[in-house]
Amino acid sequence: MMALAEKIQQYFSGLVVRKDLSKLVKGNALVPTYVLEYLLGQYCATDNEESIRTGIETVKNILREHYVNRNEAELIKSKIKEEGRHKIIDRITVSLNDRTGTYEASFSSLGIKKVIVDSEYVKEHPKLLVGGVWCILDMEYHHEDNPAHNPWYIDTLKPIQISNVDFESYMNARKKFSTGEWINLIIQSLGFNPEELGERNKLFQLVRLIPFCENNYNLIELGPKGTGKSHIFSEFSPHGILVSGGEVTLAKLFVNNSTGKLGLVGYWDVVAF
Structure with missing residues (x-):
């Protein structure tokens, strides 16, 4: 496996993130794994141990200073007010206010709503309109x-x-x-150790990725709780979304005939529930 690790570093230099590092930096941050790996990719995409240690501390500091923990929302809002400007990491959902013709954001952890969003951001990232997207934002307060x-x-x-x-x-x-x-590279990318899995189990993991690769692919997986059925769809990629089964309706998935609003399938590559 060491030979494979060296090969991965050789041909994907600067793009490799050690999956075990996400556990080291996560702490009490309730964010998907891909958010942590995005940050690690900025500072730890190397095989140099000293650089990795420095990068881990940098990512920890970023999460400590900028990730919005719902329990500390008032503290973050105070920091934005007192400093006038502060960078945060939060999950936001944008909706169109048809009365004013403006786009407004709701912040999942910070708890503020009706924050004006420039329409250019919505045009560039239409997924903001459905389901919520994790973002890095510079926030300002003007009373x-x-x-x-x-x-x-x-x-x-x-x-x-x-x-x-x-x-x-x-x-x-x-x-x-x-x-x-x-x-084995793909299995590692999913966060598993391929040496611990048999060939049949590896194929099971790969099957879960088919909806990310094939258009109009419907997959049903049956099994008891705690067997990893939904893990990939919530943690693996920002292009997929996992919704609670009780929240799924035809209008939410496809189109709301009353309002004409496009549903999740129109914005996300993969929708799981």
Whole structure:
């Protein structure tokens, strides 16, 4: 397996994140694994142990200073007010106020609503309109005597996801791996140790990824709780969304005939429930 690890580092240099590091930095942050890995990818995409240790501390500091824990929402709001500007990590959902013609954001952990969002952000990231997206935001506070005025402002907004992929380089790197090596690489990317899984179990894990690769693919998996059925869909990718079974309706999935609002399937690559 060491040979495979070296091979991965060789052909995907600067793109590799050790999956075990996410557990070291998560702490009490209730964020999906891909959010942590996005941050780790900024500071720990190396095999140099000293750089990794430094990167881990940097990510821990980012989470400590900028992740919004719901229990500390008032503290963060106070910090934004007193400093005038503060960077936060939170899950936001945007909706259109049809009376004013503006887009407004609701913050999952910070607990503030009706914060104006520039329409350019919505055009660039339409998934903000459905289901909520984890973002890094620069927030500002500007108080006015007008009680109708919302003092919260979004200065910058950046969804936590990779902006572009060099597919040609990816395919060229793929050619350097055998089928068995590539399967093990994918299994590692899911957060599992391929040495602990048999071939049949590896294939089960790969089947769960088919909806991310194939259009209009419907998959039903039956099994008891705690067997990892939903883990991939909630933790693996920002392009998929997991919703509670009781919250699923035809209108929410496809289109609301009353309002004409497009449902989850229209915005997300994978919808699981």
